[in-house]
Amino acid sequence: MRIYNTLTRRKEEFVPRDRGKVGIYVCGPTVYGYVHVGNARPYVFFAVLARYLRSRGYRVTLVENITDVDDKIIERAREEGTSADEVARRFADAYIEDTGRLGLGRPDIEPRATEHIGEIIDLCRRLEEAGYAYETGGSVYFRVERFAGYVKLSGQKTDQMQHSEPEREGETKESPLDFAVWKAAKPGEPSWESPWGRGRPGWHIECTAMSLKYLGESFDIHGGGRDLVFPHHENEVAQAEAAGGKQFVRYWMHNGMITRREEKMSKSVGNIFLLREFLKEYDPRVLILFFVGSHYRSPLEYSRENLDEAASRLERFRNCFWRLDELLAAVEAGQLAGDGDAAALDQAVAAAEEEFHREMEDDVNTAGALAASFGLVRAVNEYAEAGQKQGAVSRGSLQRARAALASQLGILGIEFTAEDYQGGELEQELLELVEQREQARRAGDYAAADAARDRIRAAGYEVRDTPQGPKLVRRD
RNA sequence: GGCGACGUGGCCGAGUGGUUAGGCAGAGGUCUGCAAAACCUCGUACAGCGGUUCGAUUCCGCUCGUCGCCUCCA
Known part of the structure; x- marks a missing residue:
């Protein structure tokens, strides 16, 4: 690294x-x-x-x-x-x-x-x-001139400095550059006993x-x-x-x-x-x-636009996890074959993993690493599109893709749970609304269907029609 | 005054001496009753001026601009 x-x-x-x-x-x-x-x-x-x-x-x-x-x-x-x-x-x-x-x-x-x-x-x-330090007026100062390595981190030029820590009352610094490592206590200030009388820590000590x-x-x-x-x-x-x-x-x-x-x-x-x-x-x-x-x-x-963009990115990840879990659930339910082609997605997972780590190894380039994760999102979505059409996906591949994406985002400090799109047990009332909407749709009564959808939305959920039927996704 | 960083397409933001960043927004298309989500297609961007080079956004110099530090500060 x-x-x-x-x-x-x-x-x-x-x-x-x-x-x-x-x-x-x-x-x-x-x-x-x-x-x-x-x-x-x-x-x-x-x-x-x-x-x-x-x-x-x-x-x-x-x-x-x-x-x-x-x-x-x-x-x-x-x-x-x-x-x-x-x-x-x-x-x-x-x-x-x-x-x-x-x-x-x-x-x-x-x-x-x-x-x-x-x-x-x-x-x-x-x-x-x-x-390397001396006492004056109950305070202790670091003797900057004595330390040869001063300035090696910041590259400042001490003779060109505009300011320095001012002296405190009753104290005399040898040089304006010297800084306090221990400060004599003034009345009412927090203080501790020390070899130089009561005082408290200095700036950086x-x-x-x-x-x-x-x-x-x-x-x-x-x-x-x-x-x-x-x-x-x-x-x-x-x-x-x-x-x-x-x-x-x-x-x-x-x-x-x-x-x-x-x-x-x-x-x-x-x-x-x-x-x-x-x-x-x-x-x-x-x-x-x-x-x-x-x-x-x-x-x-820090701006509203940049934060909103970050929110949109979060949403794209969330949708990907939602889709992965829906597909896996469809396989579990026997609505979708689970023994489909694995190579395409596995390859994408491997490429994304390689890219993600390469970017992180390069001075923690999280922006580059994130691009790798988005690449994986796209690969999952493409694979899902194709899988839906063919009626078969690879259960193992999907699981590996999910694990890789979760691992990458987990490193970046972002995790998703089922709560993000389900919000726990769905209320009976909501499920009934979904059913009402389905019946309305089948009957061609789209006004009623849309009305049901609006009510579902008002309850904090969004309906998404999928090949496996209508699904609810939580909205905030 | 000194030290340092940066200036990328509508926006945010990686990166590289010659080959796709990515995201957001936008346009068209696919799917859909409509949506949502998703997929496909669409943008010859690298502050300006010189120089090095077969070739520079990428290296060097200058100019302009922005920012940080030199004082508490993440």
Whole structure:
């Protein structure tokens, strides 16, 4: 598998540190507000990456942090007149609830900064002892000049920088580039005892401490949004490598930004769309399909048109599964021979599988992989058309095609169940309406037939006439 | 000012030195009482200008445009 590594700015063959195992750390949210659609992109992408790697036999450990102590949280608590702790807990719960509805499961480990204060202090102390950090006014700063590898990830030029983290009151930084790894507590702020007095973690230290704790040195993949490259990830590299001496991360992966009218979606711009609002209107799978429809490193425009297109794609997949299941049911019921030609469809399945994996192997090209899945959909439909005409299909072929399609979409995080088109037990009343419509049709009373269909539609179902008779499909 | 990315047919969006992306929308056709779903057919697109090459959308340079980072930010 080839992966684009931000560190080297090119695609590289992926070789995990430990054979057969992959450790992935993704920067999760700082919980001072509800997650928006932009935040959801890395969440979805790295879940997909983990799924793909697992499907290839790797044992994957996916770690996604929750930063629950931070300036913004404190600020929000002050605005609300509540405690930082309460704010963090509320939005951490909301984050888990909202992302949970995407149906991708949870990361293996979701560590919280406040539960790793000991590790963070320890890391700060090691940096200080090694001369890479110094104390001033109860805070501890990273001495950027001392670390030769600074800027190797982002490629920034430190002498051309426009800004730097401002000094805090009562503190004196040696250089404007230096950044806080530990912040002295101000009155009313959450704080913990430390060698430098009461304080709290600095900007980026929690990710370094927690990733090293759960994945060890030189772990495989560290991910997050493109906007985190500098300073967040650059500083993580500095902290980890200054403290440990070894390479921090082997492959850095950064997803592109979700945009709104060509502009990055972010809280500061004020153009965010909350995930929970999205989910009120759309099926969660629409968001996933929207994301995987483009390459993860590309910017992606959040618009009604693009979401509706994703919804149409979802519908095409859904119809394909519906058709597959109808055909298999027809075979079971003896309405269709099950021993028809297998070669045509089997060949298409093999081709689609090959293409799907080839695309995923190429820097997780989900858009290309999706094209392979659509190719399989077409092959199934063509095969079904022919099979209906000839009155025979291959039961085994259909099952293999279904399994392949389900597997591919499953890797992309999209699953279908019978609920999607049946909605459980059909009500007697509906079945009677279908029967009424059939009788009306046979009698040539099409006005009555159409009226029955309208009533069925009003009940949330659509009638589709097939060679095996009328079938009901759920509509949302 | 510095660093970086991108500009593909009506729209979204992959990709490649010469051979089909895919989807959505649209037109026609098949099937159907009509629908729905599906199938078939239909679009010589690669910002502009130079260069390298037998040949460039794909490589190089310049121009224009858009975006991201350099400040919290997925």
